[in-house]
Amino acid sequence: MTTTLERRQEYRALFKSNVAKRLVVDKVVRIIVFACVIIAIIPLGSILVEVFKNGIAAISFEFLTETPGAIGSGEGGIGPAIQGTLIIIGLASLIGVPIGVMSGIYLAEYGDNKLARSIRFFNDVFMEFPSIVLGIFAFLVIVLILGHFSVWAGAFALSLIMFPIVARTTEESLKMVPITYREAGTALGLKKWIITFRIVISAAKSGMITGILLSISRIGGETAPLIMTILGSSQFFSSMDVPMDALPLRIWRLSLLPYDSAQLQGWGSALVLIIIILGINLGVRYYFANKKGNGIIGRLIKAGVTRQK
């Protein structure tokens, strides 16, 4: 059985047309896929360029330190907002970090049972709760009961966003510490909590710091939960029991005003906020990131924690 010369020619033509078509499809898909990447990066570039271009004109010493002037006057600054953001990040960390770290220790060191598995699951789901709902929760349990707006309510709301992130990153970094470290501690006759705090945590330090800083950069940009907890104000911080300002809130308020000067100040505030947040984010990645992508940052992404709301 041999094919005739004509048949062979026919096959060859078929094969050629088939391969050519497949190669074309492949090329087209490659181009589309690359275009996807470019399309996604354009907004990032545009945001950064616009924020820097428009914001830099607003920045001055007065702008960074003074209280806001009369609406639409274009005077004054965002001093209280910067101060408020720092205060609320500090207070939220005060609540969120210890709980998150202890919870992470529980998951890593005692986390091999049913309770821990459900905690891990609900922790992940809690991380995805709409932040505005957490703000309402803080409003209901603190503001409504105290009867006035309170800085603690805002800090509590942000700590709720923070602690699951810290818990998961702590767990992941503690798990990367080799079991032999713990065995060495046990062999020395140390108590479990001393082993955990002195040996395991010091070995897992960089991962934990990464998680804490990333969670700080995340809550620093949160706006929604602050609307119903610290409300916004144009005065510097005076007491825990009165409304306070924060940068994201100030940006929101300014964007709603129909004046060019307010718009300019809005860009200026956005520049300050983005410098703080991207500064922390980039700094963390630069210093701690494992370049292979399966280090702590990769694990964070897998845990889905690097998203702003």
Add this chain to the structure above:
Amino acid sequence: MARPKLEPKKHRRLPISDKVFKIGATLAGVYVLLMIALLVFQLVSESYPIWEEEGLSFIVGTDWNAVEDRESFGALPYILGTLVTAALAMAIGVPLSLGIAMFISDAPAKIGGPLGFLVELLAAVPSVIYGLWGLFVFRIYFKDWIEIPLHNTFGDSIWLFSGKPFGLDIITASVILAIMIIPTVSAVSREVMKAVPQQQKEAAYMLGATKWEMFRLAVFPYSKTGLIGASILGLGRAVGETMAVTMLIGNATGIAAIPSSFFKPSQTMSSIIANEFVEASPASLHLPALIGVALVLLLVAIVINVIAHILVTRMLKVKEGAINN
């Protein structure tokens, strides 16, 4: 010779400090369960008056009026607004994210690394800055270059494109949402695609597959569950997103907020809360109504995220099994 029988020894008693440590850690772990329970309880009990007053019509009603003596609260337009914007965001964002994940999972580390990093940076930009940028930059270009041409071409024939394009509408908000979910969906999809065993890809290449055919034959079927999970995770994020949407969706209320065209202002569950919460008086039904909206939002978000997490974890577990074998 019989082995000496091992006596089940009594466990060495833990030192008291270790007991305290363990209890403390457990309590911190249980904190999240406690918070979820308290959160749901608070939302249910504080929104109780509105369920009592409106009943089911709180969910299916379309009238939203907070004026005293004419109070009526129906949240259907906002529920629809949330679902429609989130669905549109998925329709735009998921294909883009899958493309990005394909590119980065397959590109040499020198190119893929930095590009993946840039896409992830999108996640670090706060929502309110997306809103600001959308309001003052994106909206203008989007209106002039996309909305008005679309409206002029199809406005009379297709209802989706009817209405006057103004830039503060459903489609603008959805596009911004799409940008915001890209980092999540692409990062998770990339992990899932990387979980496909190398042998499968090599086998596809050995059959003479092109790169695209390799993805179609080896990667997609294997990682389908995980990719769907990643997309649903993006949906969960889109549903809960507040600030950027509030600033761009145009904030219609009541029956006017029912989405009927791309170029219509609408309202989502989170944006109505952000817009009206501060003005709502605790004495009236307005506050319970907004808390009721928050409860619905939370339930929607929980359902979506639970499904997504189950799908993604299952997929990544398969990966661990595959590597160990």
